[in-house]
Amino acid sequence: MSWLQNIIVLIIGFLLSQILIAARTHVRLITYFLDHSRTTTGGLLTATLFLSYSLSIFFSNTVVVLALLPVVRKLMAIFGNVKNHKTLAALFYCALIFGANTGGMASLTGSPLNVAAVSFANFQALPGAEHVTFFSWLMVGVPASFMLILAGRWLILAHTPSDLEPSVLPTPHRMGSLLPKKPLIFFFSNITFTFLLSAAQFLFKPDPLVAGMNIVDLSFLGYLGTILFFAFIFPRKARTPRNVLKNLTFLFLFLMAFPLIFVSKTLEQLEKRLGVPLGNAYTTLDNFLLRTLNFFWKPLFGENFKSLSIHNFNSVLSINRIMLEIPWFGILLMSITAVLLLLIISVGDNPATQDIDGWLFTVLKKFIAWATSFSNSPAILYALTAVSTIFVTEIFNNTTVLLVVTPAIVAMQPLFQSEQLLLLLLVTVAASGAFMSPVATPVNALAFGGLEKVSIKTLLRLGFFMNLIAAFLITTNFLILLYFL
Structure with a gap:
C-alpha cells in the first residue's frame, strides 16, 4: 500500500x-544562517x-513560504527606502518562490500535489x-532539483543591480544566532527513520501480513500514531490522567467542530476578501460554535474557552491553531478556479455517455493523442x-x-508499460515549475500577496527564463529516468 x-509521510x-x-x-535557524551569510x-x-x-x-512548500515571509520583509527593511524598491521586492520574491517550488519538486512531501x-x-x-x-523520489529529485536551484541563483544574481546594497547593516543576534541543535537532531532523526522505512519498502517489497498491509505499512501506522500521541495527547508538563483527558477532549471537540470551522472560514473569506455581502454570518457561526464547545468543556474542567483560537499549552500542538492558520483564502481561490474549470470542461458533455466528452476535454484528448504520436x-x-x-499552469x-490532464493521461493507450506513470509524474513536476504568474502555484500566490510593490516586469522576465530552464532540466531528467526503466 504505497x-x-x-x-502518512505527508502527514508526519x-x-x-x-x-x-x-x-x-525556524526563526532561530533562519537567524543563524543570515548572521553567518555575507x-x-x-x-x-x-x-x-x-x-x-x-x-x-x-516540509510542504506553502508552509515554508508562510514561515519565511516575515523574514524576507525584515531583510528588505535593511535596505531602507531605496529608489528601485520594486526591483528589490521582485528579487526577494523570486528567491523565495524559486527555492520553494524547486524544493517542492525534490521530494514527495515537498508539495501536496506530488502526494x-x-x-x-x-x-x-x-x-x-x-x-x-x-x-525513490528523493534519490532522483534532490540531484535534479539542485541543478535547477543553481540556475535560479545565477538568474537572480545576474539581474541584481550593482548599486543595490543594504544601507543598514544588521546587528548579529548573539543568542538567536546559535544553531538549534536539539530540535534539528529531533527533526533529522525523524526524517532518517522515515527515509529508512521508505527504503525498506522500495528495496525489499515485503509481502502483506494483515488486511493487505505489510510490515512497513504497519510500521508507518505505528509511527504516525506515536507522533499524533506526543503532539496532541501527551501532556507537556504535569503528566497526570486529568491532563491526558483534557488533551483528548480538546482534540476530539475541535475535530468534531472542523466542518463548522470550514464553513465559517469560507464565509469569512467570501465577505472580507471577495466582498460578498453576508452580514457577518461567520461571526454568528463562530459565537455559536464557541458556546457549543463551552457547553461540553466547562462541566468537565470548570473553565471556558475565551475564543476559538485559544492555545492549548498543555500539549505540544493545538489542533485548533492548525485549523485556523490554514491559508483559507488560497484554498478558496483554488477551489473556485477548479469548479469553474470543471464547469468549462463539462460544456458540450453528453450525459448519456459515461465518459467525459465536453468540448475542452475532447480538444485536450486530441492534443495528448497528437503529442503521444x-x-x-x-x-x-x-x-x-x-x-x-509549465506555461498552461x-x-x-x-x-x-493536474485535475484536467490526469483523466486524459489515464484514458490514453500506452505504448510501453510505465508510459502513463512517467507522463503523470512529468506533468506533476512541471506543474510546480511555473515561476512567472502569481496565480500559478499556491507558493507564488502566498509570496506575491505577502510582499508589497513587486516589479511585475522583473518577476515575469526572471520567471520566463526559469520556466525554460526548468522545462529543459525536467525533460532531460525524465529521459534519463526512462533509460533506466
Missing part, C-alpha cells in the same frame, strides 16, 4: 514542521533562496506506481509536455492543470 505510506512531515514552528526553531544583496538573496529550497524538501498524483497512480494501479516512494521520439514528447504544462494554476 499510497498509504505516502499519505506536516506535523514535524508544526512542532518545529511551535518551538520557533551581508550583501547577493548574499542575502542566496541565503533566502537556499533556505527556502532546503526547507521545502522536507496527490502518486496516490492517484496507486489508486489507478498504473504500472510502476508501486516503485514511487519517499525514498511522438512516443517513438521521447525527447520530443517529454519536451512538448514539460513546456506546455501560469494561467490555470497547478492544481487545476
Whole structure:
C-alpha cells in the first residue's frame, strides 16, 4: 500500500514542521544562517533562496513560504527606502518562490500535489506506481532539483543591480544566532527513520501480513500514531490522567467542530476578501460554535474557552491553531478556479455517455493523442509536455492543470508499460515549475500577496527564463529516468 505510506509521510512531515514552528526553531535557524551569510544583496538573496529550497524538501512548500515571509520583509527593511524598491521586492520574491517550488519538486512531501498524483497512480494501479516512494523520489529529485536551484541563483544574481546594497547593516543576534541543535537532531532523526522505512519498502517489497498491509505499512501506522500521541495527547508538563483527558477532549471537540470551522472560514473569506455581502454570518457561526464547545468543556474542567483560537499549552500542538492558520483564502481561490474549470470542461458533455466528452476535454484528448504520436521520439514528447504544462499552469494554476490532464493521461493507450506513470509524474513536476504568474502555484500566490510593490516586469522576465530552464532540466531528467526503466 504505497499510497498509504505516502499519505502518512505527508502527514508526519506536516506535523514535524508544526512542532518545529511551535518551538520557533525556524526563526532561530533562519537567524543563524543570515548572521553567518555575507551581508550583501547577493548574499542575502542566496541565503533566502537556499533556505527556502532546503526547507521545502522536507516540509510542504506553502508552509515554508508562510514561515519565511516575515523574514524576507525584515531583510528588505535593511535596505531602507531605496529608489528601485520594486526591483528589490521582485528579487526577494523570486528567491523565495524559486527555492520553494524547486524544493517542492525534490521530494514527495515537498508539495501536496506530488502526494496527490502518486496516490492517484496507486489508486489507478498504473504500472510502476508501486516503485514511487519517499525514498525513490528523493534519490532522483534532490540531484535534479539542485541543478535547477543553481540556475535560479545565477538568474537572480545576474539581474541584481550593482548599486543595490543594504544601507543598514544588521546587528548579529548573539543568542538567536546559535544553531538549534536539539530540535534539528529531533527533526533529522525523524526524517532518517522515515527515509529508512521508505527504503525498506522500495528495496525489499515485503509481502502483506494483515488486511493487505505489510510490515512497513504497519510500521508507518505505528509511527504516525506515536507522533499524533506526543503532539496532541501527551501532556507537556504535569503528566497526570486529568491532563491526558483534557488533551483528548480538546482534540476530539475541535475535530468534531472542523466542518463548522470550514464553513465559517469560507464565509469569512467570501465577505472580507471577495466582498460578498453576508452580514457577518461567520461571526454568528463562530459565537455559536464557541458556546457549543463551552457547553461540553466547562462541566468537565470548570473553565471556558475565551475564543476559538485559544492555545492549548498543555500539549505540544493545538489542533485548533492548525485549523485556523490554514491559508483559507488560497484554498478558496483554488477551489473556485477548479469548479469553474470543471464547469468549462463539462460544456458540450453528453450525459448519456459515461465518459467525459465536453468540448475542452475532447480538444485536450486530441492534443495528448497528437503529442503521444511522438512516443517513438521521447525527447520530443517529454519536451512538448514539460513546456506546455509549465506555461498552461501560469494561467490555470497547478492544481487545476493536474485535475484536467490526469483523466486524459489515464484514458490514453500506452505504448510501453510505465508510459502513463512517467507522463503523470512529468506533468506533476512541471506543474510546480511555473515561476512567472502569481496565480500559478499556491507558493507564488502566498509570496506575491505577502510582499508589497513587486516589479511585475522583473518577476515575469526572471520567471520566463526559469520556466525554460526548468522545462529543459525536467525533460532531460525524465529521459534519463526512462533509460533506466
